[in-house]
Amino acid sequence: xxxxxxxxxxxxxxxxxxxxxxxxxxxxxxxxxxxxxxxxxxxxxxxxxxxxxxxxxxxxxxxxxxxxxxxxxxxxxxxxxxxxxxx
Amino acid sequence: xxxxxxxxxxxxxxxxxxxxxxxxxxxxxxxxxxxxxxxxxxxxxxxxxxxxxxxxxxxxxxxxxxxxxxxxxxxxxxxxxxxxxxxxxxxxxxxxxxxxxxxxxxxxxxxxxxxxxxxxxxxxxxxxxxxxxxxxxxxxxxxxxxxxxxxxxxxxxxxxxxxxxxxxxxxxxxxxxxxxxxxxxxxxxxxxxxxxxxxxxxxxxxxxxxxxxxxxxxxxxxxxxxxxxxxxxxxxxxxxxxxxxxxxxxxxxxxxxxxxxxxxxxxxxxxxxxxxxxxxxxxxxxxxxxxxxxxxxxxxxxxxxxxxxxxxxxxxxxxxxxxxxxxxxxxxxxxxxxxxxxxxxxxxxxxxxxxxxxxxxxxxxxxxxxxxxxxxxxxxxxxxxxxxxxxxxxxxxxxxxxxxxxxxxxxxxxxxxxxxxxxxxxxxxxxxxxxxxxxxxxxxxxxxxxxxxxxxxxxxxxxxxxxxxxxxxxxxxxxxxxxxxxxxxxxxxxxxxxxxxxxxxxxxxxxxxxxxxxxxxxxxxxxxxxxxxxxxxxxxxxxxxxxxxxxxxxxxxxxxxxxxxxxxxxxxxxxxxxxxxxxxxxxxxxxxxxxxxxxxxxxxxxxxxxxxxxxxxxxxxxxxxxxxxxxxxxxxxxxxxxxxxxxxxxxxxxxxxxxxxxxxxxxxxxxxxxxxxxxxxxxxxxxxxxxxxxxxxxxxxxxxxxxxxxxxxxxxxxxxxxxxxxxxxxxxxxxxxxxxxxxxxxxxxxxxxxxxxx
Numbered sequence: 001x002x003x004x005x006x007x008x009x010x011x012x013x014x015x016x017x018x019x020x021x022x023x024x025x026x027x028x029x030x031x032x033x034x035x036x037x038x039x040x041x042x043x044x045x046x047x048x049x050x051x052x053x054x055x056x057x058x059x060x061x062x063x064x065x066x067x068x069x070x071x072x073x074x075x076x077x078x079x080x081x082x083x084x085x086x087x
Numbered sequence: 088x089x090x091x092x093x094x095x096x097x098x099x100x101x102x103x104x105x106x107x108x109x110x111x112x113x114x115x116x117x118x119x120x121x122x123x124x125x126x127x128x129x130x131x132x133x134x135x136x137x138x139x140x141x142x143x144x145x146x147x148x149x150x151x152x153x154x155x156x157x158x159x160x161x162x163x164x165x166x167x168x169x170x171x172x173x174x175x176x177x178x179x180x181x182x183x184x185x186x187x188x189x190x191x192x193x194x195x196x197x198x199x200x201x202x203x204x205x206x207x208x209x210x211x212x213x214x215x216x217x218x219x220x221x222x223x224x225x226x227x228x229x230x231x232x233x234x235x236x237x238x239x240x241x242x243x244x245x246x247x248x249x250x251x252x253x254x255x256x257x258x259x260x261x262x263x264x265x266x267x268x269x270x271x272x273x274x275x276x277x278x279x280x281x282x283x284x285x286x287x288x289x290x291x292x293x294x295x296x297x298x299x300x301x302x303x304x305x306x307x308x309x310x311x312x313x314x315x316x317x318x319x320x321x322x323x324x325x326x327x328x329x330x331x332x333x334x335x336x337x338x339x340x341x342x343x344x345x346x347x348x349x350x351x352x353x354x355x356x357x358x359x360x361x362x363x364x365x366x367x368x369x370x371x372x373x374x375x376x377x378x379x380x381x382x383x384x385x386x387x388x389x390x391x392x393x394x395x396x397x398x399x400x401x402x403x404x405x406x407x408x409x410x411x412x413x414x415x416x417x418x419x420x421x422x423x424x425x426x427x428x429x430x431x432x433x434x435x436x437x438x439x440x441x442x443x444x445x446x447x448x449x450x451x452x453x454x455x456x457x458x459x460x461x462x463x464x465x466x467x468x469x470x471x472x473x474x475x476x477x478x479x480x481x482x483x484x485x486x487x488x489x490x491x492x493x494x495x496x497x498x499x500x501x502x503x504x505x506x507x508x509x510x511x512x513x514x515x516x517x518x519x520x521x522x523x524x525x526x527x528x529x530x531x532x533x534x535x536x537x538x539x540x541x542x543x544x545x546x547x548x549x550x551x552x553x554x555x556x557x558x559x560x561x562x563x564x565x566x567x568x569x570x571x572x573x574x575x576x577x578x579x580x581x582x583x584x585x586x587x588x589x590x591x592x593x594x595x596x597x598x599x600x601x602x603x604x605x606x607x608x609x610x611x612x613x614x615x616x617x618x619x620x621x622x623x624x625x626x627x628x629x630x631x632x633x634x635x636x637x638x639x640x641x642x643x644x645x646x647x648x649x650x651x652x653x654x655x656x657x658x659x660x661x662x663x664x665x666x667x668x669x670x671x672x673x674x675x676x677x678x679x680x681x682x683x684x685x686x687x688x689x690x691x692x693x694x695x696x697x698x699x700x701x702x703x704x705x706x707x708x709x710x711x712x713x714x715x716x717x718x719x720x721x722x723x724x725x726x727x728x729x730x731x732x733x734x735x736x737x738x739x740x741x742x743x744x745x746x747x748x749x750x751x752x753x754x755x756x757x758x759x760x761x762x763x764x765x766x767x768x769x770x771x772x773x774x775x776x777x778x779x780x781x782x783x784x785x786x787x788x789x790x791x792x793x794x795x796x797x798x799x800x801x802x803x804x805x806x807x808x809x810x811x812x813x814x815x816x817x818x819x820x821x822x823x824x825x826x827x828x829x830x831x832x833x834x835x836x837x838x839x840x841x842x843x844x845x
Contacts, residue, residue, distance in 0.1 A: 035364055040367060051497055058401065064193060064612075066609060072608075
């Protein structure tokens with residue numbers, strides 16, 4: 001699997017920095033569900049904030065906001081982009 | 088072309104938070120019923136409404152993001168859509184699909200899965216106002232043309248729009264039914280279309296051979312490929328229970344299916360896709376195609392009210408503070424509003440009982456049956472209604488406004504290590520007031536495994552019924568000896584024991600015992616909006632009605648049974664004989680009174696003695712009743728915990744309802760009616776001595792009994808509600824058994840270890 005140097009996982013993203021999903025680390029039923037919720041390749045995501053105790057993370061994807069635990073988000077590799085192209 | 092019949096069945100489906108329930112309530116009003124699908128925790132909501140001359144029967148399915156067969160909600164939805172859960176096993180005539188306009192892309196995913204089922208669909212586009220605020224304009228007519236389904240656009244909260252919906256529905260229904268048989272695969276890329284056709288024919292071959300009624304659809308193809316294990320399991324259960332195939336026939340079918348699924352997977356490689364995830368990508372690509380030029384951005388997106396509010400509500404510090412305040416308010420209102428109503432109900436029950444007693448028209452047996460059995464039984468059901476109503480009012484408002492999701496977001500980390508998630512927090516906290524509404528509110532948890540484990544640990548939260556027990560024993564044995572500070576600390580400790588064990592047991596349940604697969608914790612944060620009064624009203628109404636009808640029957644029945652166990656056998660003669668001396672004394676005084684009618688001291692003394700006689704006889708009857716004999720019989724079991732036979736009777740009698748122990752102890756110790764503040768009862772407890780003259784009750788006994796009460800499930804109402812919410816008897820039985828054992832052994836440990844030190 002190619003993880004380019006500028007690929008990091010969603011849980012490591014700086015807040016409010018848009019990024020595009022590039023690789024998904026593995027496949028299982030949990031990951032599959034997250035994909036169905038919109039976390040697919042070439043889709044834009046943005047980390048917004050984390051909960052007071054550190055987890056879960058609120059992210060924006062496909063135009064809506066959802067919170068997901070960091071452990072699950074660590075399976076999604078993204079590339080930061082220069083501009084926001086959500087629409 | 089299908090002729091429009093007079094009665095049609097519709098399945099209402101869509102993502103969560105799309106206003107689906109608002110549409111359902113607006114269309115059906117009070118013509119709706121809520122129940123459970125048999126044997127599962129999923130809520131079944133069925134409603135009726137007329138459209139022109141058609142009677143529509145509409146099933147409100149749980150909000151879903153996708154149709155799998157991995158979670159119970161999805162299995163039920165799939166069952167309904169394929170006709171397994173409806174009357175006469177037919178598929179619904181139509182699906183009403185609710186689409187959230189502000190969230191179009193993801194909303195269409197489930198729609199595409201439903202189109203694969205080839206059921207006619209009417210699309211209902213909601214949240215147009217939200218989309219507008221986000222600066223989006225949606226050409227839904229074009230969208231409907233591309234999808235080949237009629238789409239009606241409404242603002243679910245607007246009454247006029249609902250009227251408009253009703254007038255436009257007949258036309259839309261007709262149009263949808265005309266399209267029945269449409270092959271929606273044209274929406275998919277060419278190679279997927281071919282692949283689906285091929286795979287479906289393979290599955291059809293297998294089912295054709297079995298002679299069952301099951302007709303696989305395109306959706307079966309993607310389910311079989313992406314969730315093979317669960318799909319096979321689902322089919323196995325279906326063939327076993329619904330089609331009543333023999334185990335051998337089923338095994339043959341499953342083996343064939345497995346073979347064909349392998350063929351299907353191999354074939355996929357021909358079309359250059361290897362991973363199940365390709366189905367997801369393919370559907371979204373098809374959605375992208377369909378959505379081209381549909382959405383236009385009219386203006387630059389400005390910050391919505393939701394984003395602004397979330398700066399506070401999910402703020403690391405202020406968000407938490409606000410949340411704690413909201414919880415405090417919720418708790419406080421249960422006490423401030425529910426308490427007076429509960430007292431009022433109590434008084435009503437008391438007045439009714441007095442009425443029956445004073446009328447004097449009933450023989451003693453019937454009188455006791457009516458007062459202590461029936462009226463008390465009804466009272467014990469009705470007393471829960473205020474708490475349930477208030478708690479559900481809060482939860483309905485929090486959920487409808489969208490705040491509940493934020494609360495779960497804040498609290499998730501606290502609970503995730505145990506296998507629970509943020510949604511369990513409010514049901515668990517509510518159980519501190521009373522587990523009955525707390526357990527009912529686990530509806531907000533969509534993960535079945537988490538819902539069940541939350542239900543199983545909720546009774547460990549120290550509910551308000553335990554308080555009288557704590558107050559009595561701390562007040563008698565701890566405070567006088569160790570002072571108020573220590574007393575307060577003990578109270579706090581008793582409250583904490585429950586939650587600590589709850590977390591440990593959740594951990595064990597979720598990681599070691601419950602075998603269902605884990606769902607990821609995914610919580611959508613919907614836009615905030617004002618709560619719909621109608622939705623809130625129905626939520627509360629549903630909850631109260633369901634409780635009264637279902638849990639109510641069980642609670643009432645048990646009440647009457649317990650009454651019988653305490654009442655029978657009743658030997659008046661023996662009671663009199665046992666107290667012959669006291670009776671003789673009273674007779675002597677009475678004959679003296681005849682000689683001195685004005686002697687008030689004498690009259691007072693007679694009254695006092697008569698009261699004492701009454702109490703002693705009651706104590707005698709209780710000790711000789713079936714319940715009393717059970718208590719004495721079980722005394723050796725409870726002795727290692729430091730209890731004697733009187734306390735044993737108290738404990739046994741309070742299995743249906745905890746706080747009963749105080750009243751029971753009052754009877755056993757012949758102080759008549761007692762509550763936890765009763766001075767007489769307190770002094771009697773202190774006076775009790777063992778045969779060797781040392782006090783029976785020590786601070787250690789007090790702690791032992793409080794620990795027992797903190798952990799034990801002594802509440803038939805809770806058991807009834809667990810059955811109602813889970814649909815099975817096994818869960819209340821499990822809860823009762825594990826908690827009784829836990830309470831017993833922990834109290835045992837505490838007492839025995841304590842004896843070594845004190």
